[in-house]
Amino acid sequence: MTRAKLDAIRDAAPAVLPSMLICDFGDLRSEVAKLVDAGTKVLHLDVMDGHFVPNLTYGMPIIEGLRRHTDLPLDVHLMISDPLKYARPMVEAGADMLTFHVEAVEDAVHTAREIKKLGVGVGVALNPDTAIRDLDSCLDEVDMVLVMSVNAGFGGQSFNPVALDKLKLLRDSHPDLLLEIDGGINEDTIGRARAAGCDLFVVGSGIFRADDYGVAISELDAAIAAAGEQTENGQRGAGS
Ligand code: DX5
Ligand code: ZN
Numbered sequence: 061m062t063r064a065k066l067d068a069i070r071d072a073a074p075a076v077l078p079s080m081l082i083c084d085f086g087d088l089r090s091e092v093a094k095l096v097d098a099g100t101k102v103l104h105l106d107v108m109d110g111h112f113v114p115n116l117t118y119g120m121p122i123i124e125g126l127r128r129h130t131d132l133p134l135d136v137h138l139m140i141s142d143p144l145k146y147a148r149p150m151v152e153a154g155a156d157m158l159t160f161h162v163e164a165v166e167d168a169v170h171t172a173r174e175i176k177k178l179g180v181g182v183g184v185a186l187n188p189d190t191a192i193r194d195l196d197s198c199l200d201e202v203d204m205v206l207v208m209s210v211n212a213g214f215g216g217q218s219f220n221p222v223a224l225d226k227l228k229l230l231r232d233s234h235p236d237l238l239l240e241i242d243g244g245i246n247e248d249t250i251g252r253a254r255a256a257g258c259d260l261f262v263v264g265s266g267i268f269r270a271d272d273y274g275v276a277i278s279e280l281d282a283a284i285a286a287a288g289e290q291t292e293n294g295q296r297g298a299g300s
Contacts, residue, residue: 078277105126231258267280
């Protein structure tokens with residue numbers, strides 16, 4: 061529970077982050093082992109409360125259980141109505157990065173500052189229909205912006221390209237900010253997100269519906285690298 065893990069997340073970029081949402085919750089230990097073997101550097105954990113989003117997933121006990129199986133940084137995506145109510149217990153359970161939704165809170169600056177005080181990285185997320193100006197007040201308070209390319213709540217949805225414009229704007233205005241994308245990321249969409257300046261790519265069904273996690277992640281990594289090379293050669297738009 062230190063911001064040292066934030067450096068590990070930064071160092072991992074660009075990276076694919078498996079989303080623990082449609083994995084085998086009956087055998088988390090071997091799921092983590094398979095992901096580590098596949099080269100995973102950071103795990104993305106989807107916490108949903110059945111209130112901010114209609115779906116309900118898990119909370120501190122799963123985070124604490126995962127923490128016992130791995131030293132990997134745990135990037136916790138809070139799709140919950142009252143993130144500050146659970147922030148400290150999440151950190152005590154082993155979270156290294158807590159990302160709250162700007163739509164869920166009245167005061168994003170206060171929320172970001174309170175999370176930062178807990179000694180972890182802090183991110184702010186926005187859904188596809190939320191304008192980027194809604195983040196203006198808190199951008200200097202956060203370590204990361206999570207640009208949603210689907211409406212938060214469920215895996216397996218289709219990619220919404222509105223996320224790409226947001227990534228480009230954020231990358232241009234904040235060159236050092238960590239940028240993450242989540243929702244509908246696969247071999248076809250990941251390169252577009254990389255070319256738009258994204259650093260961290262959350263992938264659920266693109267990994268967990270594959271027969272071999274290692275092959276799936278390698279193919280995604282290759283698509284990131286190809287997009288980066290094309291950007292460097294000036295064949296694409298903004299990149300980092
Ligand atoms: C959706 C979650 C995602 C989800 C992504 O609300 O935040 O992390 O697992 O799943 P895919 O990659 O299937 O869109
Ligand atoms: Zn997520």
